[in-house]
Amino acid sequence: MLIRHARRLRIGGLLVGSAAAVLAGVVGCTSVTGGEPSANSRDAPAFRTSMSVSASESAASSSARESERQASLTTQAMHDTCETLSTSSADAIDAVNAYVSAFNQATPDIATTEGPAVDALNKSADAVAGSITDAIPDELKAAFKDWVDGAHATARAITGHAGPAEFNQTIQSLNDTRSNALSLCDATY
Incomplete structure (x- = not known):
């Protein structure tokens, strides 16, 4: 019985406390302030100018941040493809x-070096081609594509057992495209 009585007192206290809080809120919100319900025409032009300048500065700041973000994405895309070219082409050149x-030594094991050279060239070409994105500038993109084409052409020259003159020309072209692409890559750092 004592527990029930204490419980009723707590519930009653909560109800009285809640009612007092609501009443305080209602009484506190009923005060009336003076003033006129019209815009201050003297300060309105300055306010409009301030808002216009603020909006303009916000747009400029937002545009600058977006430009920085785009430049960062472009730089990252270039560096990623440059790294892919650098590492994979080095492996391909070693195999070639x-x-x-x-x-040149006319060794009987020439066939054991042919497959790895062709595979390394095709692997490098495919890796570089797969890493080229629209974010990369056209000049660098063209240099990467030249490497891809040159690596595939060299692989075909090896598997087709091209003669020495044709093969040397293909190798020279491959070396030139690699040098050009890596030179353009160096300029991005």
């Missing part, structure tokens, strides 16, 4: 050099 060395 092993093939050329075996060819």
